[in-house]
Amino acid sequence: MRLRSLLFVPGDRPERFDKALASGADAVILDLEDSVAPANKPRARENVHEYVQRRAGETNLLIRINPLSSPEFEDDLAALNGLHPFAIMLPKAEGAASVWKLAGSLASEIPILPIATETPSAIFEIGSYREVSTSLCGLTWGAEDLPAAMGAATARRTDGRYTPPYELARSLTLFGAHAAAVPAIETVYPDFHDLSGLRAYVGRARRDGFSGMMAIHPSQVETINHAFTPDASEIAWAEKVAAAFAAKPHAGVIQLDGRMLDMPHLKLALRILEISGR
Structure with a gap:
């Protein structure tokens, strides 16, 4: 299953569940954590349990539970009983140990799907996710909880880009995902009214090697899906490169359209063809 866009919807807003599924998002994250006030969490669990049970044939529903250290965790586990969602999103994950603990529970x-950067300790564990890669459907990060935990005023510059500490967290997540051979999922773009800013943001994500992104509003889904879908020119280039290497199977380097291409170019071409279903 492709994970270009993953749309959050609060677990205490069941009237939005069907709308989220109809948004065109590749996956919908039914949230039991940050978007749900403590008083509403019991009802949110009931809503999510009923909906996922009723939609047993759906493959694109994730559930974000509360952190392993949270007093809400055991109640979340009880709400998962008998359910088979596409995946569980784990906030405030701290490497392979967190995945093992959740999987064992x-x-x-x-x-x-761990959120890999929400505590200072988590940063030092990102490389360990390759030890549990068979239990993962991807790796993502967040830019809100970490600065709050560190007493930082913000994670972003005035132009919206990340400051160096949080750019590092983003980069480590990207490397950690690729080291584990799982999809790297970019974090949210909070201003859902700013579609031009979103286009620039998601463009950088794809450029850097992310394969999908989380969304907080249905209006963001189309832009995200478009950015992570190869266009006709990319597909044509990839087909041309793949064909050229296939014609010379023993060549490590080929010349194409005046350029020298080697194995990294072939890997990129094959990745584009895989993403586009070719």
Whole structure:
């Protein structure tokens, strides 16, 4: 399953669940954590349990639970009983140990999507996710909880780009995902009214090697999907490169349209063809 866009919807707003599924997002994250006030969490669990159970045939529903250290965690586990969502999103994950703990607490095997950068300790564990890669469906990061934990005023410059500490967290997540051979999922763009800013943001994400992005509003889905879908010119280039290497199977380097191409170019071409379904 492709994960270009993953749309959050609060677990205490069941009237939005069907709308989220109809948004065109590749996956919908039913949230039990930050978007749900403590008083509403019991009802949110009931809503999510009922909806996921009713939509048993759907493959694009994730559930974001509360952190392992949270007093809400055990109640979240109880709400998961009998459910088989596409994946569980784990906030405030701290490397392979967190994945092992969650996987060991689940009644059945369900893929896990850790949020890898929400505590200072988590930064030093990102490389360990390759040890549990078979339990993952991807790796993502967040730019809100970490600065709050560190007492930082903000994670962003005045132009919206990340300051160096949080750019590092983003980069480490990207490297950690690729080291584990799982999709790297970019974090949210909070201003859902700013579609031009979103286009620039998601363009940088794809340029840098992310394969998908989380969204907080349905209006963001189309832009995200478009950015992570190869266009006709990219596909044509990839087909041309793949064909050229296929014609010379023993060549490590070929010349094409006046350029010298080697194995990294072939890998990129094959990745584009895989993403585009070719």
